[in-house]
Amino acid sequence: MLSNPELIRSDPELGEKLKLKPQDNFLITIRNPETNLNSLLQSNPGNTKALDYKFACMMLEKNIEGIVNNIGNLFNAGYTKIPRHLEEAALFYQAARGPLPDLTVMRINNESVTRFSEYIKSTSKLPVARLKEGSVIRKELRNTYWYYLDTK
Helix, strand or coil: CCCCHHHHHHCHHHHHHHHHCCCCCCCCCCCCHHHHHHHHHHHCCCCHHHHHHHHHHHHHCCCHHHHHHHCCHHHHCCCCCCCHHHHHHHHHHHHHHCCCCCCCCCCCCHHHHHHHHHHHHHHCCCCHHHHHHCCCCCHHHHCCHHHHHHHC
């Protein structure tokens, strides 16, 4: 395989790893993995694993604006649709701050819009303590990014 790079590219496991490889060198910082993710994505915008980790970090930090501003990168990484929890973050942003940045290629699924409307109706008059109990809201609405934003 070393003498024939095409064999590496055609191998199911190694070919996928090759797609994640950075295109150039950059410094790695031990104490700031998010900087490493940004450098990796700058070097290889198609690295879906790095993009997934970046979105996961932003979601855990409740960085809604960062999520919305990076949704356009999904298309460059080969996504054909916006993952559900990212749609949920975008809908939250739209309700709280106004229009979304241009999502020219990918659109938010109508099911997510309907689910958001149901979530708002179900939770708008509930105190946070009751919401955290979870029993006052349907199970499928507890499995949303909105519920995480409200209760964690």
